[in-house]
Amino acid sequence: MKLTLVDKPIDEISADFEVILVVDKNLEHKFIKDSDKFELLNYKGDTNLLLLESKRLYIGIKKLESDQIRKALASAYNTLKVYNITNFKVASYLGECTTKSYMALAEGLYLGSYEFNKYKSEKKKYTLKEIFISSSEFSGKTINLQKAQNGLKFGKIIADATNYAKDGVNEIPEIYTPQKMASEAEILAAGYDSVECEIYDEEFLQEQNMNAFLAVNRSSVHPPRLIHLVYKPDGEAKKRVVFVGKGLTYDSGGLSLKPSDYMLTMKCDKSGALAAMGIIKGAAELELPFEIHAVIGATENMIGGNSYKPDDVLISRSGVTIEVRNTDAEGRLVLADCLSWAQELKPDLLIDMATLTGACVVGLGEFTIGLLGNNEEFKLEYKKVTKASGELMSVLEFNDYLRELIKSNIADVSNTASSRYGGTTTAGLFLDKFIKDEYKDRWLHLDIAGPAYLEKAWGYNQIGATGAGVRANLYYLYNLAKES
Ligand code: BES
Ligand code: ZN
Ligand code: ZN
Numbered sequence: 001m002k003l004t005l006v007d008k009p010i011d012e013i014s015a016d017f018e019v020i021l022v023v024d025k026n027l028e029h030k031f032i033k034d035s036d037k038f039e040l041l042n043y044k045g046d047t048n049l050l051l052l053e054s055k056r057l058y059i060g061i062k063k064l065e066s067d068q069i070r071k072a073l074a075s076a077y078n079t080l081k082v083y084n085i086t087n088f089k090v091a092s093y094l095g096e097c098t099t100k101s102y103m104a105l106a107e108g109l110y111l112g113s114y115e116f117n118k119y120k121s122e123k124k125k126y127t128l129k130e131i132f133i134s135s136s137e138f139s140g141k142t143i144n145l146q147k148a149q150n151g152l153k154f155g156k157i158i159a160d161a162t163n164y165a166k167d168g169v170n171e172i173p174e175i176y177t178p179q180k181m182a183s184e185a186e187i188l189a190a191g192y193d194s195v196e197c198e199i200y201d202e203e204f205l206q207e208q209n210m211n212a213f214l215a216v217n218r219s220s221v222h223p224p225r226l227i228h229l230v231y232k233p234d235g236e237a238k239k240r241v242v243f244v245g246k247g248l249t250y251d252s253g254g255l256s257l258k259p260s261d262y263m264l265t266m267k268c269d270k271s272g273a274l275a276a277m278g279i280i281k282g283a284a285e286l287e288l289p290f291e292i293h294a295v296i297g298a299t300e301n302m303i304g305g306n307s308y309k310p311d312d313v314l315i316s317r318s319g320v321t322i323e324v325r326n327t328d329a330e331g332r333l334v335l336a337d338c339l340s341w342a343q344e345l346k347p348d349l350l351i352d353m354a355t356l357t358g359a360c361v362v363g364l365g366e367f368t369i370g371l372l373g374n375n376e377e378f379k380l381e382y383k384k385v386t387k388a389s390g391e392l393m394s395v396l397e398f399n400d401y402l403r404e405l406i407k408s409n410i411a412d413v414s415n416t417a418s419s420r421y422g423g424t425t426t427a428g429l430f431l432d433k434f435i436k437d438e439y440k441d442r443w444l445h446l447d448i449a450g451p452a453y454l455e456k457a458w459g460y461n462q463i464g465a466t467g468a469g470v471r472a473n474l475y476y477l478y479n480l481a482k483e484s
Helices: 066-080 098-112 145-170 178-190 202-207 211-217 266-286 331-345 358-364 376-389 400-404 423-432 437-442 470-483
Strands: 002-006 018-023 048-051 056-061 087-092 130-137 195-200 225-231 240-251 291-301 313-315 321-323 349-354 368-372 392-395 443-447
Touching: 002 098, 002 145, 018 066, 048 066, 056 066, 066 087, 066 098, 087 098, 098 130, 098 145, 130 145, 145 266, 145 470, 178 195, 178 225, 178 240, 178 266, 178 291, 202 211, 211 291, 211 313, 211 331, 225 266, 240 266, 240 331, 266 291, 266 349, 266 470, 291 331, 331 349, 331 423, 349 437, 358 368, 358 423, 368 376, 368 423, 376 392, 376 443, 376 470, 400 423, 423 443, 437 443
Parallel strands: 002 130, 018 056, 018 087, 087 130, 240 291, 240 349, 349 443, 368 392
Antiparallel strands: 048 056, 195 225, 225 291, 313 321, 368 443
């Protein structure tokens, strides 16, 4: 699909359909042409109104801000795609920032039109192929065409990176094994001169004493992989940012087996890994001025005679010993060893992403990422800067009472807490055990268990994977690039 900026007033562009945004129920702005019909149709400006005869679609939005623009464009595309039209036009609606408004337009369109139809014998074909954006602006501002073009370009890159992550997460566990993830990472790297990929196998994990990671893999027929992608910019990098992703290609729970209803959707347990891969793709295309790493622990958590067991004690890479009390708390074990390895890259910023706890979904709801770490300022700054991405974040806080709950009688730490409450924070505190003092304040943990995978569509997200974490981090890095 093509998104074209046309430097012409909206009425001079010929198109099959016109989309008009109704902002804050303002039913009389200059692009509106059907005011006379609104009363009869009982249209108040807060929903969609499709006028097939006049070939106009009105979309009510509350406010001119990035996420509302995304939702509007996604809704416009999905409403109109079923008709036999090839294009539609829409004017420019600028919010607080020109580039960000156009980014949002492009993201809404490319995220909203995503479909995973690989396994459908009959694939729907739409004739709608092009969207024209007129330079006519809603509140009368003159458009900076260069900024507008850049916004559309960046927005498409960010949406493509997100859709790339969705494709990987939506792929079935039979196909998307740790080896497949590794080969996909190699293919990703081969596409960019600036990206390199190194794959490490079981032998390497043994040499590195990554026994927590290895234990999780033990009863899987698929060998584990440690995947390391690096994007390096032209010239000197301003910072080194390391992302660590949980890459559980399937989480059955292991011997602490999940009930069937909870096992379903657990192909999504690789969402952190795919987010990290998507970020590398986006960073390479945005040509960000940072060295960016993705460190991914890829394995399945299966069940069998060789399974690791509740009661086992694992000696992790860092030397911290872990009492296993529940084999379904496997993500933190894989991350413990990956975080330990990742710190040897000497990151300026260290961010892990994981579908880590069901408690995060219970506590924050399905729409929100849990944001944890030791550095209160960093968390607040990160939340503020990533707001424009549309990804929702709630900051959670560590405390010493919760820290008590992961103490073990037999080892240095237990992989589950002794209380049912505060499960997302205690999981974060477990990870904190593997963060060295010098990195404590530069580390963030993103629990993406809620928004990573949907059983019901919302906003511009379809059922299935959403690519959670990709946009927030690319927005964060994009902003950091402007600042530094
Ligand atoms: N992968 C799950 C967490 C999860 C739940 C992700 C729902 C996405 C949606 C994780 O490995 C897990 O099973 N966690 C356990 C931890 C518990 C045993 C301490 C959980 O949340 O129940
Ligand atoms: Zn689990
Ligand atoms: Zn898991």
